[in-house]
Amino acid sequence: MIRHIVFFRARRREDVGAVLEGLSILKTIPHATLLEVTLNGRLDQLGNEVDVVVYGEFADAAALAAYKAHPTYQASIDRVRPLRDLRIAADYVANAPHSL
Template sequence: MIKHIVMWKLKDHAEGADRAANAARMKAMLDGCANLTPGILAFEAVVAQPGLEATYDVILYSEFADKAALDAYQNHPGHQALKPFFSAVREARQCMDYEI
């Protein structure tokens, strides 16, 4: 199994919206990817919550059956369609994939 974890820190303002609106939009877009390809075992997008510690604004925690399943997700047109918006609103991005 491959775990794929991505975190985004967002700009204060981008694409005509503030950080909170863009975070909500990102979450909705990610939620739409939860069943894009076979082999997705877990898929959870979360926005930082007031009152809880967070250094990033949006996180994706996902699990894939194997590297082939992760690659299929990464290359799927539905996933590729997110990249222009995500690139426009992010200040920083961190990612880690690991096999268990």
């Protein structure tokens, strides 16, 4: 399983809702086994730069690639890119052996 996590920060405070809405359309894409789009709970006092979090689980790399190739994925990018100033993404294989 591949876990896909993406953090977003809106350029302006008043755009956070629009960023959340623009990312929420990703939940209609059928390739994830789990996809969450949520506001950052801001529970960590050391780092609260992130406004919205996208968390997805995919059966394999092909499922993640199909998700990213879906037209709704591009529609979400088109809506959110002008409103955000930060996007950080990470993908990793769950339960894979780790090496340093």
